[in-house]
Amino acid sequence: MKNLSRLFFVAVLIASFSTSNAQDKNNPWAITIGANAVDFYPVGEDAPQGEFLDEYFNLEDHWNIFPSLSTVSVSRYLSDGFTFTAKGSINKIDKFGSNSNPMTGEETTNKVDDLTYYGIDGRVSYSFMNVINSKTIDPYLGVGGGYTWLDDIGAGTLNGTLGFKFWLSENLGLDVQSTYKHAFEDYLPKHFQHSVGLTFKFGGVDTDGDGVYDHEDACPEEAGLAIFNGCPDTDGDGIQDSKDDCPNTPGLAEFNGCPDTDGDGVMDKDDKCPNTPGLKELAGCPDSDGDGVADVDDKCPNEAGPVANNGCPWPDTDGDGVLDKDDKCPNEAGTVANHGCPEVKPTEEVMETLNSYARTILFQTGKASFQKSADQVLQAMVAIFKDYPEANFSIEGHTDSVGSKSSNLALSDRRANAVRDYLIANGIKAERLTAKGYGEDNPIANNKTAAGRKENRRVEVKLKN
Structure with missing residues (x-):
């Protein structure tokens, strides 16, 4: 009994130091501690046992309830909703079904000497939590086997389990389950074992401590943000570093994270006049007279002129900034890039x-x-x-x-x-x-x-x- 108490203490200590999450894929390990009850009655046998599932919830007459922490289990998440669990339990047996008085028909509990009950079991369970799309209710079915002793007599068993976990928080849940144990030897009776306990999940790995578990972290050794799958955004501009052309300077999404100080739509690294608002077509520099020649290159910055004459006036009938001698559409305003003709857009x-x-x-x-x-x-x-x-x-x-x-x-x-x-x-x-x-x-x-x-x-x- 002293060793069992120590075991429970260790389980609680491990759980208390874990950084857990209620998702099994993130926290693959779990420890459950609790109490159990053993019922030999509703197993489909002759008296003093009874028909299968008959009086299944008759706690007072049939259940052997150990008045202490009496079960501990360790679970490991496998994949796709499957979990393996190893469980140990103890109990004291003083009820073994019931007897019927042939004269009155009255049922009385069949008493036995206190028998020590030990069980070591393993099972594979499947969780239906994702199937029912629930965040708190976690029903599961399990199948497995184990070995059970009554005093010094023991035998192997084939086990089937139905259970429910109710998640109270990210890492703490209430586990309620019922297991049918079918013995391989006649000297160990078939029986049900019910248990209730607290489950603690742990084991998630987050190397860089950014709150994103390594197996989902695209940058597991570099602290980052959950929105970027654990990758960093050093300059805090909302663009992760791997997609940020200027990762150390806050910028705009339209420029892949690079800044545009003067707000003219040309990022600083491409802007020949980064502190003065200008035009995209002039690499971010202004054109005061609107002649298509940047002020820094315009010999007549306040008087419109063609590019060919460094921004000073030359004959330009349609006023499109292209000299008539070079203008393929001299009477129709166009652009310099299109030789004085209007831009042609895709149809x-x-x-x-x-x-x-x-x-x-x-x-x-x-x-x-x-x-x-x-x-x-x-x-x-x-x-x-x-x-x-x-x-x-x-x-x-x-x-x-x-x-x-x-x-x-x-x-x-x-x-x-x-x-x-x-x-x-x-x-x-x-x-x-x-x-x-x-x-x-x-x-x-x-x-x-x-x-x-x-x-x-x-x-x-x-x-x-």
């Missing part, structure tokens, strides 16, 4: 072709990396983008509804950015492209069918004004 037909390619981009399952077959499709898209060098586009990622909404949103964002990165790496200017994921929010087909889900897993390209 609806071109955009439809572009999106037909985009929807066929294949990724590795659950990842933002491309399958090998996607390269040909992406190269075709690069060719279309290069045909319209002044047009800007947004790249949108979408998923089906399988999986959690947050993980789908993150995956769609990574995939949209993967397409953007590919286009940039193949000659498309970064400032022409934006990328964003929308997860499962914008389906174009029914997510209840495989065909519909396939259509919903897509990348779309849209023309920006």
Whole structure:
């Protein structure tokens, strides 16, 4: 009895120092301590035993309840809802079914000398907690075997268990279970053993101490944030370092974490005038006279003139900043980049072709990396983008509804950015492209069918004004 008390003390001590979580995959170990009751009656045998499950809850007449902590078990989570448990228990047996008075029919408890009961059992259990989508109620079924002694007589048993855990907090639960033990030898009677106890879970590993367990932490040795799967955001700008082009300087998402001090839409590292608001087409420098020549390069900064004359006036009939001698559309305002003619934007037909390619981009399952077959499709898209060098586009990622909404949103964002990165790496200017994921929010087909889900897993390209 003294050794059992010490065992319970150790179990409580281990649990009290654990950093636990109620998810088995994060905290694979558990210790349960409690009390048990043994009932030899409702097992389907002749008197003094009775029919199977008859008077199952007759605590007063049939249950042998040990008035102390009398059971301890250690459990290890396996996978997919399965857990292995080793359990030890003791009890005192003074009730063995009941006898019936043949004259009066009155039932009386069949008393026996106090018999010492010991049990060592192992089982594999399956939890239905995820099946019923509950956070607190955890029903389970188990099967296993063990060895049970009554005084000095022992025999092996085949066991079946039905139980419920009620999680009171992240790491503490109440465990109630009933086990049927079928003995392999006639001298050990069949019986039920019921138990109730407190369960403590522990064992999660978080090397960097950021609150994200290692097996889910994309950066397990570097403290980070849960929203980024445990990876850091050093400058605190809401963009994890691995995707942040300026990880030590707070910046904007549209510039991959790089700053834009003067707020002109050109990130500082590309801005020739980082402290003065300017124009994107002039690398962030101002153009006071609007002639398309940055003030720093304009010899007539307050008087509009063509680029060819360093910003000073030359004949420009349509006032588009292109000299008539160089203007292919001298009577129609255009842009310098298009030789004085209006910019040509992609037609609806071109955009439809572009999106037909985009929807066929294949990724590795659950990842933002491309399958090998996607390269040909992406190269075709690069060719279309290069045909319209002044047009800007947004790249949108979408998923089906399988999986959690947050993980789908993150995956769609990574995939949209993967397409953007590919286009940039193949000659498309970064400032022409934006990328964003929308997860499962914008389906174009029914997510209840495989065909519909396939259509919903897509990348779309849209023309920006």
